[in-house]
Each structure stands twice: as structure tokens, then as C-alpha cells.
Amino acid sequence: MASSDGSRPPVAVVVVGMAGSGKTTFMQRINSHLHSKRTPPYVLNLDPAVRSVPFESNIDIRDSVNYKEVMKQYNLGPNGGILTSLNLFATKIDQVLGILEKRCLPEAQQSQPSEGSQAQAQPAASTAPSQIPQHILLDTPGQIEVFVWSASGSILLSSLASSFPTVLAYVIDTPRSTSSTSTFMSNMLYAISILYKTKLPMILVFNKTDVKSETEAVEWMRDFEAFQAALQREEEEEMDGGGDGGSGYMGSLLNSMSLVLEEFYNNLSVVGVSSMTGAGTDEFFEKVEEKRQEFERDYKPELDRRRQEREKEKEERREREVARMMKDMRVDREKQGRRKKEEPETVSEAEEESDDENAGLVDPDEVEEADEDDDGLARRYQQALKDGSAQPDASDASFAKYVQAAQMNR
Numbered sequence: 080m081a082s083s084d085g086s087r088p089p090v091a092v093v094v095v096g097m098a099g100s101g102k103t104t105f106m107q108r109i110n111s112h113l114h115s116k117r118t119p120p121y122v123l124n125l126d127p128a129v130r131s132v133p134f135e136s137n138i139d140i141r142d143s144v145n146y147k148e149v150m151k152q153y154n155l156g157p158n159g160g161i162l163t164s165l166n167l168f169a170t171k172i173d174q175v176l177g178i179l180e181k182r183c184l185p186e187a188q189q190s191q192p193s194e195g196s197q198a199q200a201q202p203a204a205s206t207a208p209s210q211i212p213q214h215i216l217l218d219t220p221g222q223i224e225v226f227v228w229s230a231s232g233s234i235l236l237s238s239l240a241s242s243f244p245t246v247l248a249y250v251i252d253t254p255r256s257t258s259s260t261s262t263f264m265s266n267m268l269y270a271i272s273i274l275y276k277t278k279l280p281m282i283l284v285f286n287k288t289d290v291k292s293e294t295e296a297v298e299w300m301r302d303f304e305a306f307q308a309a310l311q312r313e314e315e316e317e318m319d320g321g322g323d324g325g326s327g328y329m330g331s332l333l334n335s336m337s338l339v340l341e342e343f344y345n346n347l348s349v350v351g352v353s354s355m356t357g358a359g360t361d362e363f364f365e366k367v368e369e370k371r372q373e374f375e376r377d378y379k380p381e382l383d384r385r386r387q388e389r390e391k392e393k394e395e396r397r398e399r400e401v402a403r404m405m406k407d408m409r410v411d412r413e414k415q416g417r418r419k420k421e422e423p424e425t426v427s428e429a430e431e432e433s434d435d436e437n438a439g440l441v442d443p444d445e446v447e448e449a450d451e452d453d454d455g456l457a458r459r460y461q462q463a464l465k466d467g468s469a470q471p472d473a474s475d476a477s478f479a480k481y482v483q484a485a486q487m488n489r
């Protein structure tokens with residue numbers, strides 16, 4: 080079991096699986112198991128379409144997105160509605176992570192929240208180490224492909240994994256998947272594609288063992304001869320029942336796949352549980368602990384490397400943008416300089432320019448006024464000359480020199 084010293088970050092368990100495999104019931108089971116151990120988890124419901132959740136969740140997608148309303152507003156069907164709701168929720172991932180870090184990490188390990196996350200995380204006071212959850216549990220929508228293959232699902236998973244050790248619990252309906260070798264193989268292929276897409280450690284949870292034990296399924300995984308024998312049996316049964324034993328193509332495909340999948344099976348932890356009775360829950364948490372270590376050992380370095388690469392790219396982009404901005408500013412300054420140079424340096428130039436500027440902009444009233452002014456000025460000038468009062472004296476001459484010098488220095 081996880082240590083309760085509060086120094087380690089909690090492990091995030093993301094519950095995925097085919098529709099009706101028992102994800103929500105399994106969530107309910109592991110949630111109550113952790114409560115009974117006095118290590119309550121932090122619970123998130125990411126299924127926007129669920130009518131009622133049989134456990135208390137700390138963050139519920141339904142609080143921020145109204146699935147029915149999304150369907151109506153965007154004119155979507157049920158799956159499009161779930162996908163769009165998830166997309167809308169994914170836009171708030173910064174805030175969600177802010178809250179998770181505030182609630183689930185000791186203060187020393189909390190990263191500097193972004194502006195968005197700060198806003199949301201503000202009301203939540205820092206959690207005392209003794210109250211820090213050891214597990215974060217996430218329930219996902221029934222339509223597994225909507226979560227696993229959508230951009231928002233990837234964003235949610237990779238963001239989570241960048242802050243917490245993250246483990247996938249792939250829930251399988253044991254009675255249904257062992258009803259035929261092809262159903263079993265489809266389920267396994269789905270699991271393998273998710274494993275390679277998410278690159279996260281995975282536990283196969285064979286659920287509903289109260290109805291049918293997981294022994295047969297585990298045998299099929301561990302021993303391909305057992306699987307081939309089952310395949311053979313199925314074909315014979317079908318022939319006995321009047322069929323032609325299948326096309327033969329399906330049989331040989333399944334046969335070859337069982338050989339190929341051996342390596343994949345080796346990477347997986349397998350556990351049989353019953354969400355109804357609670358059998359296998361302890362074993363499940365042992366596997367979670369193993370996978371947490373695997374995450375720290377194998378996945379974390381890879382994630383860190385990818386994050387560093389992203390940071391480096393971001394830094395380079397920023398530098399390029401700054402360089403471009405500086406260049407733009409230089410060009411602007413040069414343009415301004417040129418414009419300044421073209422600006423008049425002497426009063427006469429300015430007068431000329433203002434004359435130019437006003438050229439073509441003719442206000443008939445002003446023309447008359449200007450004529451009058453000029454006439455008036457000339458008259459006054461002639462009058463002054465006649466009076467002899469406008470004779471330039473010494474002080475006038477020195478002032479004129481000063482003005483000339485000042486203009487030259489400009």
C-alpha cells in the first residue's frame with residue numbers, strides 16, 4: 080500500500096474500459112476500499128453523460144459542462160455530445176491541475192500555478208500533509224474511444240501524467256470477453272492500442288469474477304497453446320452445430336495474433352476483481368503500487384525528456400519572436416529617423432512645408448483674412464519705417480545672431 084507520510088505524490092488511477100464493463104461500479108468499490116483504510120482518495124468523474132454517480136466526487140465534469148445542453152446547442156448526437164463536453168472540459172485542464180496540485184501535493188512539490196489555475200485554486204487552502212490523498216481516481220465515459228482517441232482525452236491524460244504518476248486500469252467484463260476467443264482478442268487489441276497510444280503503465284482488471292473467474296482469460300494470455308486449443312474447440316462446436324466452422328480466415332488470424340501478443344502480455348499486470356463482492360481489491364492496489372514504481376522508473380524519464388524538449392522548443396520560439404520584435408522595432412526607429420530627417424530644420428523650411436501642406440486645402444474665408452493680414456502687416460511695417468521706430472538696434476542684431484546659431488546647432 081502507499082505510504083501515508085505525505086511526502087510522495089499520489090498515484091492517479093484512470094479507469095477505462097468498454098461500455099458496461101463495470102468502470103463506475105469498480106470506482107465505487109476502490110473508493111470505498113480506500114475510505115475503509117482511512118486513506119480517502121481524490122475523486123474525479125469525467126463522464127458527462129452519467130445520470131447519477133454512486134460515489135462522492137471532488138471534481139465532476141457535470142458541474143462545469145451540461146451534456147444535454149451541449150447536445151442541443153451544437154445539434155449533436157450522444158457521442159458527439161460527450162466528445163464536445165470533454166473538449167470543453169479539456170480547456171480547463173490548467174485549472175483542474177491547479178486544484179489537484181493544491182489538494183494532492185505537499186506544498187514543497189507544488190509547481191508555480193499558471194494564471195488560470197491560480198484563479199481557481201485560490202479558494203482551496205493548502206492541505207495539511209496528513210490529509211494529502213494517496214490516490215487520485217478518475218472515472219471515464221462509457222464510450223472508450225471518445226476518451227482514448229480524442230484530442231481532449233490525450234490532453235487530459237498527458238497533463239495528468241506530467242504532474243502525477245499515472246496508471247491506467249483497463250476494466251474488462253470477464254464473462255463477456257471469455258464467451259468467445261474473438262471477443263477476447265478484440266478486447267486485448269483494444270487494450271494494446273491504448274497502451275501504445277498513451278504510453279502509460281496499464282493494469283488489466285478482469286471484473287465480474289463473481290460471475291466467471293478470470294482463470295481462463297489469464298491462461299489464454301499466458302499460454303498461447305491454451306488459446307489455440309480454445310479456438311479449435313470453438314470451431315469444432317460450430318461445425319457440430321451445423322455451421323462451417325467459420326471462414327477459417329478468422330481462426331488463422333486469431334491464431335497468429337495470439338503468438339504476436341505474447342510480448343505485450345508480458346508488459347501487463349493482470350488482476351481479477353469483483354466490484355460486487357470486493358474480491359481482489361487488495362491485490363489491485365498491490366499492482367497499482369508496482370505500476371507506480373514502473374512509472375517512476377520507465378515512464379517518468381521519458382516524460383521529463385519530452386517535457387524538456389517542449390520547454391526548449393518553447394524557449395527557442397520565444398527567442399525567435401523576441402528577435403523578430405526587436406528587428407521590427409529597429410525598422411520602426413529607422414523609419415522614424417528618416418521621417419525626422421525629412422522634418423523641417425529651419426523656420427523657413429517649416430513655413431514652406433506648412434505652405435505645401437496647406438496647398439490644395441483652400442478655405443475661401445481664410446484666404447480673404449490672410450490677404451487682409453498681409454496687407455495690414457505691410458501697412459504697419461511701412462508705417463513703422465516711416466516713424467523710424469523699427470530701426471534695428473544692437474540688441475535686436477545680437478538676438479538675430481543667437482537665433483541663427485541655435486538653428487544651426489539643431
Ligand SMILES: Nc1nc2c(ncn2[C@@H]2O[C@H](COP(=O)(O)OP(=O)(O)OP(=O)(O)O)[C@@H](O)[C@H]2O)c(=O)[nH]1
Nearest residue numbers: 097098099100101102103104221286287353354355
Ligand atoms: N455481477 C457483477 N456485476 C457487475 C460488476 N461490476 C459491475 N457490474 C454490473 O455491470 C453493469 C454495468 O456497470 P457500470 O459500473 O455501470 O459499468 P460502466 O463501465 O461504468 O458503464 P458505462 O459507464 O455506461 O460504460 C451494472 O449492471 C453493474 O451492476 C461485478 O463485479 N459483478
Ligand SMILES: [Mg+2]
Nearest residue numbers: 102103126221
Ligand atoms: Mg460508468
